[in-house]
Structures are given as C-alpha cells and as structure tokens.
Amino acid sequence: MTTLSKEVGEDARYDPEPAHHPDRRGPLMNRRPGIKDVAASAGVSIKTVSRVVNAEEAVHPETRARVLHAIQQLGYVPNTAARSLKSGTGGAIGVVIDSLADPFFAALVSAIETRALTEGLSVLVASSSLDRDREREQLLSLVAGHQVAGVVFAPVASEHPYLAPYRTTTPVVAVDRSRVGIDSVVVDDRGAAALAVQQFVDLGHRRIAFFDRDERFSTIHRRMSGYLDVLRGAGIEFDPELVSSTVDGSLDYLSEAERLLGLENPATAFFASNAKAAIGLTTALHRIHRQDTAMIAFGDFSFADVLRPGVSCIDQDPFLIGNAAIERLLALREESSGEPREWIVPTALLQRGSGEIEGPAAALSVGSAASARFAEGDVA
Amino acid sequence: MTTLSKEVGEDARYDPEPAHHPDRRGPLMNRRPGIKDVAASAGVSIKTVSRVVNAEEAVHPETRARVLHAIQQLGYVPNTAARSLKSGTGGAIGVVIDSLADPFFAALVSAIETRALTEGLSVLVASSSLDRDREREQLLSLVAGHQVAGVVFAPVASEHPYLAPYRTTTPVVAVDRSRVGIDSVVVDDRGAAALAVQQFVDLGHRRIAFFDRDERFSTIHRRMSGYLDVLRGAGIEFDPELVSSTVDGSLDYLSEAERLLGLENPATAFFASNAKAAIGLTTALHRIHRQDTAMIAFGDFSFADVLRPGVSCIDQDPFLIGNAAIERLLALREESSGEPREWIVPTALLQRGSGEIEGPAAALSVGSAASARFAEGDVA
DNA sequence: TCCGCAGATGACAACGCTGTCAAAGGAGGT
DNA sequence: ACCTCCTTTGACAGCGTTGTCATCTGCGGA
Known part of the structure; x- marks a missing residue:
C-alpha cells in the first residue's frame, strides 16, 4: 500500500473544505450505499427505511413501496456490523x-x-x-x-x-x-456399538477385536462400554489383548492388524471404533489379503460399499x-x-458383507437373535 | 439481564438525571466486559486501552502492563462488530x-x-x-x-x-x-487432462472415452480441450460416441459405462473428468466386473488406492x-x-494401476514417449 | 529562565443502525 | 367544536470501537 498521491477526483469521499472531518461525504458516488442514502432517495427518514428493512408493521404500503424501490435501485444491503453492535448479538x-x-x-x-x-x-x-x-x-x-x-x-x-x-x-x-x-x-454410541458386536456374537465370533481405543474421546469410551456390555451378556471373557490403542495420537494400523491376527488365539472379527480406524484397517486387511476377516466400522465412509466385500458400517449420519x-x-x-x-x-447398521462373515463357533450358536437394545431418548 | 439498579459511581459518563434509559448499567455485573470496563479497572482512558489492544507504539510500558493485566482479569475480548463498523471492514x-x-x-x-x-x-x-x-x-x-x-x-x-x-x-x-x-x-485442467490421455495413447489405446462432459463447468471444457489436443496430436479421429454427457444434471453412470463398453468399436480406456464421475464409473465397473478397463480419474478420492486395481488419478490437491x-x-x-x-x-498423475492397463494397439506402438506437455505458468 | 519538542494520555466525534419517545394527521365519538 | 385514539412518521441517542486533535508532563538547549 504505497502512499498513493491523493487523487481526489473519482473518489468523492474526500472534500477539501472542512479542515477537520476529512471524510464528510458527498451524495454517494461509489461509496457503499447506507441507510441514509436509501432514506434520501425515497424521501423518508432513516427510521422508516429501518422499519421497512425489518418488516415492521406500521408503514404505509405506498411508503414501503417507495423505500423498497430505492433499496433495489441502490443495491442497499444492511450493515450487519452496525446491527449487531446495536443489538448486542x-x-x-x-x-x-x-x-x-x-x-x-x-x-x-x-x-x-x-x-x-x-x-x-x-x-x-x-x-x-x-x-x-x-x-x-x-x-x-x-x-x-x-x-x-x-x-x-x-x-x-x-x-x-x-x-x-x-x-x-x-x-x-x-x-x-x-x-x-x-x-x-x-448418537447412541453405546447402543450402536453393542448392536454391531452383538451381530458378531450371533454369527459365532468369540474373538472380537476393538480396533483403536483412542483414550481422548468420550465417544470411544461409550462404544467400548457397548462392546463390553455385549461380551458380558454373551459370557465371553474380556481380553485386553484384543484392544488396540492409539498412543500419542498415532497407531500403525497395518502392524496392529497383523498383531491381532497373529495372536495365539487370533481375532476373527473387528469392530473399528471410528471411521479413520476403519479406513486404516480396511486398507491393511486388503494389503495383507485378509478380506475374509469379519469387520464392522463405526461411521460410514465413501467406498465402503464398493470394496469387496463391502464394509458393514454403523451409519452415523452427519447431516x-x-x-x-x-x-x-x-x-x-x-x-x-x-x-x-x-x-x-439414531444410527443404523448397514449390512454390506464384511459384518456378516461367520465366526468359527457359528455351527454351535443357537441363533441368540435377541440383541440387546439401548434406546435412550429421542431425537430433536 | 434484568434491570440492574442504577449504580452510577465510578462510571462518570452517565448522569442520573434522565429517568428514561431503563438499562443504565452499573459497574459490570455479569455483563460482557467492554473497553470501558478495562479502562476503569486499569485507571486509564479507553483510548489507551485501545492503543494497547492494537499494539500501537506510544504507550508507557508500565501503563501497558496495567492495561494488559486488567484485560486478562476481566477476560476482555474486543467487539469485532464495533471494530468493523468503525473501520468499514x-x-x-x-x-x-x-x-x-x-x-x-x-x-x-x-x-x-x-x-x-x-x-x-x-x-x-x-x-x-x-x-x-x-x-x-x-x-x-x-x-x-x-x-x-x-x-x-x-x-x-x-x-x-x-x-x-x-x-x-x-x-x-x-x-x-x-x-x-x-x-x-x-489447476492446469487442460494440461493435466492431456497428460492422462497421452498416457492412454502411449499404452496403445485408441478408443478413449471422455466420461461425463458436464456442460455447466468451464473446467470440464478445458479438460475436454486437453483430451482433444492429444487425440489430434496422435492422429486419432474424435468420436462423439465416446463422450458421455450429463444432461439435466444427472447421468446414469452404470448404463453409460455399459453403453461405452458395448459399442461396436468399444471404449478401452476411460478418462473420468471429475471425482463424482470417477466414483460412479468405478462403482459401475466393479459391478459389471470390468476392472480390466483402463481408467484415469481427474481428482483424487479416498479409497482410490485401496480398490483393485487402484484407481490412477490426477491429483488435484485442495489444500x-x-x-x-x-x-x-x-x-x-x-x-x-x-x-x-x-x-x-500443479497437478500430478498418481499411478495406481487402473491407468497403466495396456490397450489393444500396445504391440504396434513404438513407445511414443514424447508426451505433449502444457506447462503454463507458475504457482502462487 | 523560557521555549520547543517529544512522549504519553485523554476528550470527543463518528461508524450505521435500531429503540424510545414524540409529533403530526385523520377518524370517530360526544 | 373538542377530545381521544390510532396510524404513520421522524428526531435523537447510543451500541463499542478507533481516528483526530488537544493536553499535559518532562527534558534539553538557547
């Protein structure tokens, strides 16, 4: 912004007269139109313009029309800064x-x-x-x-x-x-997670991994609760080895997936606790060609339905x-x-394939379809 | 925000006289702190507070410290509405x-x-x-x-x-x-599109589809230009049948893909002109099990690298x-x-598999590696 | 001793708008 | 004719901030 020589000319804002008040402005050249300009143009007071703009009652239809015309013509847009200054919000x-x-x-x-x-x-x-x-x-x-x-x-x-x-x-x-x-x-984190894990149990899975327990989020805590609820309900002992945890904000999804699948008593189903983990896990499973592993993700993501198998998701609709x-x-x-x-x-469980892969105990299972529910309130 | 009793006291601006003004506020109860409150608390004028807030020069270090302390203590945050009202921006x-x-x-x-x-x-x-x-x-x-x-x-x-x-x-x-x-x-739409199409030509493709020419966007026009440039350069005649067009804002990607692949002289390579079309096309190709079709997408999308084959993309980095x-x-x-x-x-061509599938004329081709380039300027 | 000057600070208006109050004009009742 | 009430309109202050100009206090030099 070099100090341009003060060209007055086209910029009517500066008039030389009053030594004080350098910006007494003339009748609107290319300055932004204000309420005063509208008022002048319509031949009314600024207050009346204000009334028209704010759709207040007591304005004569004819006056209103004149004001609206002036607004239209000048391209007047009310200044929100002044408005909020006045109203406090x-x-x-x-x-x-x-x-x-x-x-x-x-x-x-x-x-x-x-x-x-x-x-x-x-x-x-x-x-x-x-x-x-x-x-x-x-x-x-x-x-x-x-x-x-x-x-x-x-x-x-x-x-x-x-x-x-x-x-x-x-x-x-x-x-x-x-x-x-x-x-x-x-969303009903706990209930939705329970829904997913219950499906695994119903399909005969007993070694269900909780993929990415990020301690920073309370949502993850709740999903973990849902996971634990179902295990408890199904009489499956909780094994900490089946839980992956983000530490210091990062987790190597590939090696973690390999660890879980390489356990002496390996995981047969994965509950991915969030979309980021789900993407990482999906990528990892594809890379090591273990698409046969059962998996449900918390949160939908694009392409979850195009992959083979499609990734079953808890649909947590951001809209x-x-x-x-x-x-x-x-x-x-x-x-x-x-x-x-x-x-x-509410959430829904989108069945796309990866969540419907049966577990080793499927043959034994007696179709305990009565999944626990945790409905807890309504929706705005 | 009830009508607090009129405590005048320290706030010298207001004289108790005019019985109107129902909300003459006393010395800051739970009202938001303003510059006046800071000034009063620091024992200076509001102008000095303003100077401190705006890091202007002429303020005595000691005064500045006092003001900063008051600001800190009151949790004062300048009101942007007033600021922009004053400054006009x-x-x-x-x-x-x-x-x-x-x-x-x-x-x-x-x-x-x-x-x-x-x-x-x-x-x-x-x-x-x-x-x-x-x-x-x-x-x-x-x-x-x-x-x-x-x-x-x-x-x-x-x-x-x-x-x-x-x-x-x-x-x-x-x-x-x-x-x-x-x-x-x-981004260099034309150059990037040309890059992709040239790669197809180099791989022996002669029937290259332009997938989704949405007339509404000038970017698409430019990509089309790049496409045509390469065809012309390679001596391939342009065939309008190989162009898919969105009409009325919608296109059935699946049937359109089937049409292109079912032509008497079918398409062997697809240039997807935008991410949406790319997603639709990818889904379609997977659905009809034609993952063997060469394809390059304009614009990266998540999972483009996880699919089999990976979807080669022109990387148009939004960041x-x-x-x-x-x-x-x-x-x-x-x-x-x-x-x-x-x-x-700049853009880059991410080689992920789908763009490197050879065409029928590959054997004949004499490795015409001299791809046309369209570098056109620099980056901010 | 006094002047000038620089540094530090303050008084005050104004930014564009709306809330309050008052005034002007007309209709209707007595 | 007068009073009241209602509708329509306008004058004016003030929201919280900053720009302009004025003031005040020291200090160095004539």
Missing part, C-alpha cells in the same frame, strides 16, 4: 469442529449451513484441531468477539467455564461428544446430527428451555 | 463454495481456515449449491452485509457485475474455476489450491497488484 452462528478436512465434520457443518441460511444466519467456522487452548481461543473469539447468535461445537476440553458469562445470552450446543451442562447432540444441532440451537434462541440434556440421534 | 473473510459436503471443497476451506487463523481472521462459509441467484445472495451478504476483509469463491455465474462496487475495497479471489477480471486459482487462494487474497490486501490473472496450481 449478530447475524451469524459459530461452529467449532475438529477439522473441516474430516468429511464427517464437513458434512455436519454443511447441514448446519443449509439450515442457517433459511433463518438468514451466516456461519462462522473454526477448527479446534483437538487442542483445548485453540478451542478456547476460537470459542471466545466467536462468542465474545463476533457476538454470534449461537454456537455449535464439538467439545474438546471436558469443561468450558470460560463460556459461562455468555451462556445467558448465547445458546450453546455440543455435537458428537456430549458435555454435562450443555445441550449435546450425539442428521448437524440438523438436530441447529434445530436445537434455534429452539434455544426462542427460550432457554429447562435443563440442558442429551439429544440422541 | 471486518475481521473475517468470506468463502463461497459449491457445497461443504463435497470433500474437495471442505478440504479447500480447511486450508483457508488454517491460514486465516494465523492472520487473526475468521472464516464465514456459505454454499452456492451451484445456483447463480444463491451465489449472488451469499456474496452480497458477505461483502456488503458482513463487510468481510476478502472473499474466496468458486464462481458459478460467468460474470459478477454486482461485485464491482466492492472490488475497490474488498479483494476477491476465484478458485477452482477461473473468471476474467478476477484473480483465479485453478494446495486453498493455500494459494488465501495467500493470493492476503497479498491483494496489501496492494491490489496490477491486473488480475490466473494462478495455476
């Missing part, structure tokens, strides 16, 4: 998720954005990268800085005390991972979750309805 | 893309968001759904309404005259599809594109450097 909602590069979250944000548009709200996205400090920074920037009309976020830290001062004015909804004291939209979250947020805007609670979004 | 950049549910665009936005954060900028996302009117609405909302500091968008309409009034103040960058008069970040776009935008903020131009981001 702006025309955007904030979304903080792990990463937009994760298709699950991308789809979730997409659902939110679509619905927000119908409410005339914009969407501010930010990513936490699973970092507590960054989460804090982003949330505060949105809530305090941008004065968003609401926040949907995939929580990282277990508590968010710094949000407290804003909770009274700004609705907050957690997604994907639930937190106490915050309305949370999650459904995003929709539930934004609906919840909009409801909270109306009235902060009672105690925060969990909102459970 | 806000702390966010706008991004308008086809859909966030498209992983390509999601990754692109992710790259932008990551870089924006380092500049202290937030990201407002909006989707156009490939609809011109919606594109217009979203762009105007961002530029005029939110007064964003810049816009990155995947253009839909061929012209955007309504942006003109804002171009002087708001930098604009197009991505993925280029537009005249706007700095555009795109690279997103990065180039945001860098370009930031550069434009500094100085609107000359004429808008195209910024070409």
Whole structure:
C-alpha cells in the first residue's frame, strides 16, 4: 500500500473544505450505499427505511413501496456490523469442529449451513484441531468477539467455564461428544456399538477385536462400554489383548492388524471404533489379503460399499446430527428451555458383507437373535 | 439481564438525571466486559486501552502492563462488530463454495481456515449449491452485509457485475474455476487432462472415452480441450460416441459405462473428468466386473488406492489450491497488484494401476514417449 | 529562565443502525 | 367544536470501537 498521491477526483469521499472531518461525504458516488442514502432517495427518514428493512408493521404500503424501490435501485444491503453492535448479538452462528478436512465434520457443518441460511444466519467456522487452548481461543473469539447468535461445537476440553458469562445470552450446543451442562447432540454410541458386536456374537465370533481405543474421546469410551456390555451378556471373557490403542495420537494400523491376527488365539472379527480406524484397517486387511476377516466400522465412509466385500458400517449420519444441532440451537434462541440434556440421534447398521462373515463357533450358536437394545431418548 | 439498579459511581459518563434509559448499567455485573470496563479497572482512558489492544507504539510500558493485566482479569475480548463498523471492514473473510459436503471443497476451506487463523481472521462459509441467484445472495451478504476483509469463491455465474462496487475495497479471489477480471486459482485442467490421455495413447489405446462432459463447468471444457489436443496430436479421429454427457444434471453412470463398453468399436480406456464421475464409473465397473478397463480419474478420492486395481488419478490437491487462494487474497490486501490473472496450481498423475492397463494397439506402438506437455505458468 | 519538542494520555466525534419517545394527521365519538 | 385514539412518521441517542486533535508532563538547549 504505497502512499498513493491523493487523487481526489473519482473518489468523492474526500472534500477539501472542512479542515477537520476529512471524510464528510458527498451524495454517494461509489461509496457503499447506507441507510441514509436509501432514506434520501425515497424521501423518508432513516427510521422508516429501518422499519421497512425489518418488516415492521406500521408503514404505509405506498411508503414501503417507495423505500423498497430505492433499496433495489441502490443495491442497499444492511450493515450487519452496525446491527449487531446495536443489538448486542449478530447475524451469524459459530461452529467449532475438529477439522473441516474430516468429511464427517464437513458434512455436519454443511447441514448446519443449509439450515442457517433459511433463518438468514451466516456461519462462522473454526477448527479446534483437538487442542483445548485453540478451542478456547476460537470459542471466545466467536462468542465474545463476533457476538454470534449461537454456537455449535464439538467439545474438546471436558469443561468450558470460560463460556459461562455468555451462556445467558448465547445458546450453546455440543455435537458428537456430549458435555454435562450443555445441550449435546450425539448418537447412541453405546447402543450402536453393542448392536454391531452383538451381530458378531450371533454369527459365532468369540474373538472380537476393538480396533483403536483412542483414550481422548468420550465417544470411544461409550462404544467400548457397548462392546463390553455385549461380551458380558454373551459370557465371553474380556481380553485386553484384543484392544488396540492409539498412543500419542498415532497407531500403525497395518502392524496392529497383523498383531491381532497373529495372536495365539487370533481375532476373527473387528469392530473399528471410528471411521479413520476403519479406513486404516480396511486398507491393511486388503494389503495383507485378509478380506475374509469379519469387520464392522463405526461411521460410514465413501467406498465402503464398493470394496469387496463391502464394509458393514454403523451409519452415523452427519447431516442428521448437524440438523438436530441447529434445530436445537434455534429452539434455544426462542427460550432457554429447562435443563440442558442429551439429544440422541439414531444410527443404523448397514449390512454390506464384511459384518456378516461367520465366526468359527457359528455351527454351535443357537441363533441368540435377541440383541440387546439401548434406546435412550429421542431425537430433536 | 434484568434491570440492574442504577449504580452510577465510578462510571462518570452517565448522569442520573434522565429517568428514561431503563438499562443504565452499573459497574459490570455479569455483563460482557467492554473497553470501558478495562479502562476503569486499569485507571486509564479507553483510548489507551485501545492503543494497547492494537499494539500501537506510544504507550508507557508500565501503563501497558496495567492495561494488559486488567484485560486478562476481566477476560476482555474486543467487539469485532464495533471494530468493523468503525473501520468499514471486518475481521473475517468470506468463502463461497459449491457445497461443504463435497470433500474437495471442505478440504479447500480447511486450508483457508488454517491460514486465516494465523492472520487473526475468521472464516464465514456459505454454499452456492451451484445456483447463480444463491451465489449472488451469499456474496452480497458477505461483502456488503458482513463487510468481510476478502472473499474466496468458486464462481458459478460467468460474470459478477454486482461485485464491482466492492472490488475497490474488498479483494476477491476465484478458485477452482477461473473468471476474467478476477484473480483465479485453478489447476492446469487442460494440461493435466492431456497428460492422462497421452498416457492412454502411449499404452496403445485408441478408443478413449471422455466420461461425463458436464456442460455447466468451464473446467470440464478445458479438460475436454486437453483430451482433444492429444487425440489430434496422435492422429486419432474424435468420436462423439465416446463422450458421455450429463444432461439435466444427472447421468446414469452404470448404463453409460455399459453403453461405452458395448459399442461396436468399444471404449478401452476411460478418462473420468471429475471425482463424482470417477466414483460412479468405478462403482459401475466393479459391478459389471470390468476392472480390466483402463481408467484415469481427474481428482483424487479416498479409497482410490485401496480398490483393485487402484484407481490412477490426477491429483488435484485442495489444500494446495486453498493455500494459494488465501495467500493470493492476503497479498491483494496489501496492494491490489496490477491486473488480475490466473494462478495455476500443479497437478500430478498418481499411478495406481487402473491407468497403466495396456490397450489393444500396445504391440504396434513404438513407445511414443514424447508426451505433449502444457506447462503454463507458475504457482502462487 | 523560557521555549520547543517529544512522549504519553485523554476528550470527543463518528461508524450505521435500531429503540424510545414524540409529533403530526385523520377518524370517530360526544 | 373538542377530545381521544390510532396510524404513520421522524428526531435523537447510543451500541463499542478507533481516528483526530488537544493536553499535559518532562527534558534539553538557547
């Protein structure tokens, strides 16, 4: 931005007259049209323009028409900054998720954005990268800085005390991972995992691996609970060796798969606890030509149905979750309805082949079809 | 936010007189801290606080420390609405893309968001759904309404005259599809397509299908040009029957693949012109067990490397594109450097198997390795 | 001793909008 | 004729911040 010589000319913003006030502007040259310009053009006061823009009642139809015409002609768009400055709350909602590069979250944000548009709200996205400090920074920037009309976020830290001062004015909804004291939209992790593992049991599997127990996520804890529930119910002893754990945020899926298949008493079925692990595991099984291994993934992913065999998945629909979250947020805007609670979004088990591979004990099994259910609430 | 009793006291601005003003607020109860609160707490004027917040020079170190302490203690976060109202341009950049549910665009936005954060900028996302009117609405909302500091968008309409009034103040960058008069970040569509088709020719293919020529996109036109270039260079006559076209926004990939393979003189190689078509085509070929067909996809997709054979792809890296776009935008903020131009981001051909399947004329071919190249510029 | 100057700080307006209150005009009742 | 009420409209302040200009305090040099 070199110091360009002050060419006045076309830029009517600068008039030489009043030595103070360098920017007393003339009657709109290429400046952005403001409410004042519309008012002048329509021959009314700015307040009347404001009334028209906000669809308030008491405006004479004829006046309204004149104003609308002026708006149209000037291409006037109300300034949201001024609006939110005045009202204390702006025309955007904030979304903080792990990463937009994760298709699950991308789809979730997409659902939110679509619905927000119908409410005339914009969407501010930010990513936490699973970092507590960054989460804090982003949330505060949105809530305090941008004065968003609401926040949907995939929580990282277990508590968010710094949000407290804003909770009274700004609705907050957690997604994907639930937190106490915050309305949370999650899937029935425990029940869905149980469903999958129960299917393995029913098919005669006794050595079922829990693939990738990432300690950082409470969702994974719940899925683990579902896994354990079923084992207990089926009288199968839990074997820690069948659990793979991400340590320091990384896990070599290939060698881990080889370990599980190479155990003295090897795994015959895999429950992949999240989509990333599922992709890694699928890739690994293909690489070592063990597509005969039974597997169910938590979370659908593209191409899960094209592979041979198709990968059976628990369908955790990001659109459904995003929709539930934004609906919840909009409801909270109306009235902060009672105690925060969990909102459970349903899942389904997509049978595609890999989850229907029988286990060694299949012959013995007496078709214990009565799978445990863990329905726990309804959906927004 | 009930009507707190009017404590005037330390807040000298307000005189108790005018009985109107129902919400004269006392010294910060659970109200959001503003610059005034910080000023009062630090015993300085609001201007000094402003100076500290904006890292301006002339502030005594000791004063600065006092102010910083007050900020820290009160948890003060500057109000962006007021800021952008004053400065006329806000702390966010706008991004308008086809859909966030498209992983390509999601990754692109992710790259932008990551870089924006380092500049202290937030990201407002909006989707156009490939609809011109919606594109217009979203762009105007961002530029005029939110007064964003810049816009990155995947253009839909061929012209955007309504942006003109804002171009002087708001930098604009197009991505993925280029537009005249706007700095555009795109990949070398024509060259990359040519690269792929040339590989087919070198492998002895003569019947190369162009799979899914969607007329709506200029990128597809360019890829088509690359395709035609190579055919011409190799002396192969263009056969319109080998081109699949999306009509009315949809194409039945399965039956189309069957048609191409069932021609009297059938296709032996497929160039899938975009990721969606590639996924559809791959699924189709798997379904009819014709994995022996040579194929190269424009645009990588997950699992392209896990399938058998792996799907050879032109790697069109959304992160690279997103990065180039945001860098370009930031550069434009500094100085609107000359004429808008195209910024070409490189691609690579990922050899994974499906693109290396030989054609019928392979034996005859004399290894015409001199593939045409179309290098056309550099990268941001 | 006094002036000038630089560094540090503050008073105040204004950004574009909306909430509050008041005023103007007309209809209807007495 | 007068009063009341309702509808339509406008004047004005103030949201939280920053740019402009003014003020104040020391300090070095004449």
